[in-house]
Amino acid sequence: MAEPLKHLIGPQTARETADAVARASEAFDRAAFLADILPVIDGLELMQRGQRIADALHRHLPNDFEQAASILHNCLPGPEQGGLSGWALLSFNQYIAAHGRRNLETSLGLLKALTPHFTGEFGIRPFIAEEQDRALAIIAGWAHDPNHHVRRLASEGTRPRLPWAMRLPRLVEDPSPILPILEALIGDNEDYVRRSVANSLNDIAKDHPDLVADFVERHRAGASKDRLWLLKHASRTLIKKGHAKALANFGFEPLSDVTVTLALANDRVRFPGEFGFEIHVRNNGSEARTVLVDYAIHHRKKDGSLSPKVFKGKSLTIRPGESLAFAKRHAFRPITTRVYHPGVHRLEVMLNGVVQAGADFELTAPANTDDGKRRDH
Template sequence: MAEPLKNLLHPGLVKEMAEHVSRAAPDFDADRFTRLATDGMAALELMQRAERIKDALVQTLPADYAAAAKILRRALPQEEGPGLSGWALLPVNQFVAQQGLQHFDLSLALLKALTPHFTAEFGIRRFIHAEQDRALAEISGWTTDPDHHVRRLASEGTRPRLPWAMRLPALVRNPAPVLPILVALLDDPEDYVRRSVANSLNDIAKDHPALVADFVERHIEGASAERRQLLRHASRTLLKKGDAKALANFGFVAARGIGAALTLAAPAIVFGDKLGFSIVVTNADAAPQRLMIDYAIHHVKANGTLAPKVFKWKQLDLSAGASQTIGKDHAIRAITTRRYYPGKHRIEILINGTVCAAADFDLHMA
């Protein structure tokens, strides 16, 4: 079984944090910090542990924020040796977000310095929420920074619906102020940055599908393979929902005369096994068609209702009058993002966003 996420923050890491901060500030009370940060830690989840460590920093660093920020910056990795990095910087994000709002420019500079060693996407959002125009004006300049971690922060930190982080309601309502940042990074040389741009656009598509479909249309003509891949990933939610404009952006139209015969390998499976299925796709139209084939599993929830999850599958070009058989084994196993319940589930086959076949299957828990 996978290690619980909460163990990313543990007493040993707290001790290392105390050592790094003590090197930056010899009078830092490392013992008190360690005691406060680890008190009751075993019973806390990841973000609760981060909050506990942040509170310990508040109680042991100087009350003068400028002095505390200077210590934290010195405690980051330097040319002469290691320093605060990795998950140890999650509570530092929280410290800056809580304590530094009245020191706007100083805090943004600290978060920019921090992000190459972890990420500042969690800390920066409170500043965007507090003074959006001021924050975005500074962040926009990071799109040309030589450090790709800083460039990624410009797109990741401004995502309207960043997972695990506070939502940015103003950007959920109107994402237009973020679009120039995303445009500036469309052709970034680092895939790490481009994936972040795609995720931000996908966030926006959940609230403004037409805006993102139009954005993709404007930027896909003459696009490089890398940009095209970014725009496809940015459109994934729209494509799964069968959005006509999004499908058209990638050469798909409403399927005509397409049939799909679905066969399950077994009508029931045991949790931990694989759901085997195959389809025979037939094009009865007089013209060849480009098909995007996905499938949706409707999982049973705790209350007995079904909730669909769409999975990408295959793309193919099918000649007029032709048929093709394709198969898949879908694992039904433990994952951190879903809890399974026994009962009658459903699978649907989607071709160019339209359900073309479906079948039920029973899931038994071992």
């Protein structure tokens, strides 16, 4: 069995942090620092463990943030000596975010220095939230840094909806200030950076679909294979939702001469079980067509309404007069992110984002009452 995530930080992390800070500052009281942490850390979860160490740093480092930041900087790995890296630096993020707000340039400089050894994407967000213009003016320069970890921080740290991190409401509402950063990085030579750019654009697409579709259109012409992958990955939510321009950007035009028929293997599914169906696609036109075939399951909710979830199917090229068929089996089994309710559900098949066929089926399963661990979608 895998170790719980909280064990990524533990008593040894606290001791290693104490040793590093003691080497960087003769005035640091190592024993008092550890006395604040070790008696309680085993009873805490991951983020709480990092925060406990961060709080202890605040109590035992100088009150002057500039002095404290210099000490923490000297705890990082250097060209001739080892230093702290990995999850030990989560507490540095938390300390800087809490206590460096009045020292923007120093704080961002320290987060930039530590990001090659862990990440600074969580620590920089309070600064963007509070002083967006000043913070982004600094972060924008990181897009041209020789270190790919720093370049990634410029895109990942500014994501409007970064998972597991505080949301940036102003950038959710208006993401235009970070578009120049993303444009500077779409041709980056590191996949690690390009993937972050794609994820940021996908975040933006959830609130500004047309903006991202236009962005992709502007940068698609003459794009390399790597850039095309980035732009398509950035469009994944839009494509899944059938956004017309996003689909057209990748050759999935509206179809008038392609037809779909749907055959169910069974119209009643006993939970847990499988729902089988076959999709037939025919090109009745005189030209080959590129077709994206997806399907949606409209799950029944507790109140009887239906909530759709789209599942990826296949991308096909169909010659004139050609018919293609493929079978799918959709599993209904216990998962931690969904409560299944018995009753009528619906299957819909989409071509290039447009619903072309559908059928109802019944799920005969008792409702799961474990509401504390699962949720409806």
